[in-house]
Amino acid sequence: MTDLITARNLSVSFDGHEVVHDVSFSLRPGTCLGIVGESGSGKSVTARSLLGLNGPRAEVSASTLDVGVDVLTATEQELRALRGSRIGYVLQDALVSLDPLRKVGTEIAEPLRAHGVPRSQHPQRVQDLLTSVSVPEPELRSRQLPSELSGGLRQRALIAAALALDPEVLIADEPTTALDVTVQSQILELLEQNLAAGRALILISHDLSVVERLADHVLVMHHGRVVEEGPTSQVLTAPQDPYTRRLLAAIPSAGSRGERLSDLPPSPITLATRSEDAPPRDTTVPVLTADGLGKSYRGPDGRTRAVVEDVSFSLHPGETLGIVGESGSGKSTTAWMALALTEPTTGAVALDGEPWTGIPERRRRARRRRIAVVQQDPLSSFDPRWTVGRTIADALPSARRGGAEERTARVAELLRAVGLDPSFAARHPLTLSGGQRQRAAIARALATDPEVLVLDEPVSALDVSVQAQVLDLLADLQQALGTAYLFISHDLGVIHHVSDRVLVMQHGRIVESGTADEVLRTPRHPYTRQLVAALPRPELEEIA
Amino acid sequence: MTTLAPPAAPVAEPEAAPVPRPSRRAPAPGRIGLVAAGAVVGAVVLAALLPDLLAPQDPLEISLSESFAPPSAEHVFGTDQSGRDVFSRVIHGARQSLVIGIGATGIGLAGALVLGLLGGLGGRIADGAVTRVIEVLYAFPGILLALILIAVYGNSALTQMVAVGLATMPGYARMVRGQLLVVRGSAYVEAARALGHPPLRILVRTILPNAFRPLTVLVTLGVGQAIVWAAALGFLGMGVQPPTAEWGAMLNAGRTYIQQAWWMDFFPGITIVVFTLSLTVLGRRLQRATDAGALR
Numbered sequence: 001m002t003d004l005i006t007a008r009n010l011s012v013s014f015d016g017h018e019v020v021h022d023v024s025f026s027l028r029p030g031t032c033l034g035i036v037g038e039s040g041s042g043k044s045v046t047a048r049s050l051l052g053l054n055g056p057r058a059e060v061s062a063s064t065l066d067v068g069v070d071v072l073t074a075t076e077q078e079l080r081a082l083r084g085s086r087i088g089y090v091l092q093d094a095l096v097s098l099d100p101l102r103k104v105g106t107e108i109a110e111p112l113r114a115h116g117v118p119r120s121q122h123p124q125r126v127q128d129l130l131t132s133v134s135v136p137e138p139e140l141r142s143r144q145l146p147s148e149l150s151g152g153l154r155q156r157a158l159i160a161a162a163l164a165l166d167p168e169v170l171i172a173d174e175p176t177t178a179l180d181v182t183v184q185s186q187i188l189e190l191l192e193q194n195l196a197a198g199r200a201l202i203l204i205s206h207d208l209s210v211v212e213r214l215a216d217h218v219l220v221m222h223h224g225r226v227v228e229e230g231p232t233s234q235v236l237t238a239p240q241d242p243y244t245r246r247l248l249a250a251i252p253s254a255g256s257r258g259e260r261l262s263d264l265p266p267s268p269i270t271l272a273t274r275s276e277d278a279p280p281r282d283t284t285v286p287v288l289t290a291d292g293l294g295k296s297y298r299g300p301d302g303r304t305r306a307v308v309e310d311v312s313f314s315l316h317p318g319e320t321l322g323i324v325g326e327s328g329s330g331k332s333t334t335a336w337m338a339l340a341l342t343e344p345t346t347g348a349v350a351l352d353g354e355p356w357t358g359i360p361e362r363r364r365r366a367r368r369r370r371i372a373v374v375q376q377d378p379l380s381s382f383d384p385r386w387t388v389g390r391t392i393a394d395a396l397p398s399a400r401r402g403g404a405e406e407r408t409a410r411v412a413e414l415l416r417a418v419g420l421d422p423s424f425a426a427r428h429p430l431t432l433s434g435g436q437r438q439r440a441a442i443a444r445a446l447a448t449d450p451e452v453l454v455l456d457e458p459v460s461a462l463d464v465s466v467q468a469q470v471l472d473l474l475a476d477l478q479q480a481l482g483t484a485y486l487f488i489s490h491d492l493g494v495i496h497h498v499s500d501r502v503l504v505m506q507h508g509r510i511v512e513s514g515t516a517d518e519v520l521r522t523p524r525h526p527y528t529r530q531l532v533a534a535l536p537r538p539e540l541e542e543i544a
Numbered sequence: 545m546t547t548l549a550p551p552a553a554p555v556a557e558p559e560a561a562p563v564p565r566p567s568r569r570a571p572a573p574g575r576i577g578l579v580a581a582g583a584v585v586g587a588v589v590l591a592a593l594l595p596d597l598l599a600p601q602d603p604l605e606i607s608l609s610e611s612f613a614p615p616s617a618e619h620v621f622g623t624d625q626s627g628r629d630v631f632s633r634v635i636h637g638a639r640q641s642l643v644i645g646i647g648a649t650g651i652g653l654a655g656a657l658v659l660g661l662l663g664g665l666g667g668r669i670a671d672g673a674v675t676r677v678i679e680v681l682y683a684f685p686g687i688l689l690a691l692i693l694i695a696v697y698g699n700s701a702l703t704q705m706v707a708v709g710l711a712t713m714p715g716y717a718r719m720v721r722g723q724l725l726v727v728r729g730s731a732y733v734e735a736a737r738a739l740g741h742p743p744l745r746i747l748v749r750t751i752l753p754n755a756f757r758p759l760t761v762l763v764t765l766g767v768g769q770a771i772v773w774a775a776a777l778g779f780l781g782m783g784v785q786p787p788t789a790e791w792g793a794m795l796n797a798g799r800t801y802i803q804q805a806w807w808m809d810f811f812p813g814i815t816i817v818v819f820t821l822s823l824t825v826l827g828r829r830l831q832r833a834t835d836a837g838a839l840r
Contacts, residue, residue, distance in 0.1 A: 339738055341734060341737060341738060361743075362742075364740070365742060367740070368739060368740025369739070369740055371738075372738065372739070373734075373735065375734070375735065377731060380730065380732065381731040381734070381735045382735075383732045383736075383750055384732075384754065385754065385757070394739075394749075444735070448740075
């Protein structure tokens with residue numbers, strides 16, 4: 001059989017800056033090629049150059065770039081005829097790739113219209129397509145706006161649009177990023193069906209476990225180069241390149257508990273804030289307890305809706321309690337109630353055995369330094385006008401703030417503790433990478449020397465190797481400082497890696513709790529079983 | 545304090561890699577335009593501060609023998625019906641116009657701050673009330689408001705200032721309120737609350753500066769707008785009365801003689817246009833600069 005796509009020595013540069021360097025691959029009918037890499041590795045640019053979609057500033061060169069026509073010499077018309085009909089492209093991020101003002105059905109019919117399918121056939125075709133991607137009530141859905149659909153349904157709609165002209169090849173760029181694990185599993189299943197039906201697939205993802213499930217052949221990209229390629233099972237079980245090995249080792253899972261994920265050496269941390277004569281923390285008395293927490297809001301229709309119901313837990317010094325659940329499960333609301341930034345409707349939180357909720361804010365204020373938070377998006381959690389140093393200095397307790405010199409020294413110490421050079425104090429958060437920002441956010445949280453750190457999805461916006469470094473840092477800090485962590489995440493692998501005990505939340509309730517191994521290795525509740533089963537990494541679990 | 549171990553190895557993470565993306569933003573206006581705009585605004589400010597330095601003649605000096613003289617080397621902008629030098633009057637009018645423009649913007653802003661702060665921080669009931677007030681002010685024609693004020697308090701620069709200020713107030717108020725609501729709900733304010741900072745400190749150090757940031761740009765643009773408003777009132781005969789030099793009033797005075805002495809209207813008019821345009825260019829530039837510096 002002939003190859004559907006052949007790329008030889010493909011290079012792409014923008015304004016003289018090369019982002020893809022000498023990449024070669026081919027795609028045979030009915031197979032799946034996985035392209036794995038972290039953000040900025042050039043994987044999306046590689047895929048887009050197959051369709052000539054990189055824009056006028058891109059300089060594309062290759063000895064062969066054949067997708068049925070020669071992309072390098074094809075006219076814009078020829079390329080346009082190709083897109084959709086021969087190669088379907090599923091865009092990244094369903095949330096923003098659909099026009100918010102157009103009905104879903106219109107959006108799916110767009111390629112039909114562009115390729116001259118008679119208008120009378122559109123409604124039927126759209127419904128058939130939606131049915132083929134397992135969208136329930138296709139007739140209703142096609143008349144709705146994207147905002148009325150859930151993330152999973154939107155992603156299905158995008159896939160339906162890509163399939164509209166029955167292309168031989170489907171390119172899916174991060175099709176499951178930002179989706180809940182059970183929804184991700186369903187989308188992968190859908191792609192799998194397409195593959196089984198004989199369609200060829202190029203799957204782009206930062207997540208090795210996603211690629212592992214579908215791909216026959218894998219390219220690992222790093223800084224615009226292919227560092228390793230081969231059959232999936234070989235690359236993932238016997239990686240040759242150090243980068244691939246590092247990437248694989250960086251995936252947190254049950255098997256990685258207690259081990260380091262990154263290849264950075266452990267950083268023994270000492271902070272001057274902890275006075276030497278402070279009594280050792282009593283680890284038998286919980287530092288934070290929640291008793292029957294509930295939160296409900298009155299909806300616009302006047303009915304009250306419970307977001308969290310009857311959540312109880314206790315957190316002991318130096319331990320990590322993981323809360324795992326899908327979006328809308330109430331885990332963030334629970335975290336906000338633990339921080340007393342949201343007042344619970346029912347139940348109460350106690351910090352150090354004293355009431356923490358149900359009291360006026362001014363009585364909490366002095367005690368706030370005992371519990372700190374690291375938010376999901378570090379960028380938006382920094383005052384945009386301030387440098388990193390000022391942000392951290394602002395968090396120092398006023399009693400310890402002292403003179404300017406002392407303050408600078410404290411900021412430098414905190415930055416060093418999180419593995420950043422003290423010179424970062426003068427930088428603006430915008431100029432930092434994602435991992436550096438999250439380190440700075442952790443430094444700020446540590447400024448008050450808290451006993452409890454609430455981490456709300458602290459690594460979900462990070463690449464896997466950066467995530468590994470941040471998780472390692474958090475482990476080091478906990479080791480050194482004995483801080484208790486309330487760790488919120490949707491990622492079971494992360495939760496299993498970091499947590500001593502785990503709460504599983506669904507629809508605002510705790511459905512299962514226990515030690516991490518108990519809950520995640522031998523789940524009892526059907527929902528937990530479903531979550532664990534949806535993890536697309538059975539093989540990786542074994543090699544890890 | 546115990547020993548400080550060597551810090552962890554430097555973070556081996558690529559600095560935010562340049563993402564190739566075609567720039568959608570229109571190219572910045574040429575440097576020439578920017579310099580020209582700066583020069584115009586600088587000249588007008590100088591004229592407002594030290595009119596005698598620039599003006600060749602007394603703006604009120606009547607010389608009937610020279611009335612309706614067309615532009616010449618002696619009178620670059622010509623003379624008016626009483627033989628007053630139009631160029632000198634335009635120079636001296638700068639102070640009036642600038643004072644009214646800045647004063648009106650100041651008054652509008654002050655009122656907007658009161659309303660906006662009340663709405664943005666005062667809770668649901670106050671916000672509802674403020675929103676209604678803003679809506680009513682919006683619906684009220686500015687010129688009509690100015691007419692009422694002038695009918696009650698008489699013609700003066702102060703009345704003109706207050707009238708224009710009131711007319712521009714709802715726009716600023718809505719902006720202040722919206723910004724406060726956005727900033728108040730932001731993650732960094734949440735972070736400040738979680739640190740246990742007292743509310744006043746969060747308000748003064750975090751909420752207000754961030755909420756007012758886009759306002760500085762709006763004010764630059766607003767001064768130009770207020771000057772046009774004031775000139776419009778002056779043209780309608782409301783505001784400063786002749787023979788005091790004011791751009792709007794000069795337009796009005798020249799209206800009668802436009803057939804025989806076009807320069808009486810042309811030069812004050814073009815001055816208003818060029819000056820307002822220059823302020824707008826500078827304001828846009830400032831906006832771009834702050835947008836680039838802002839995070840979101």
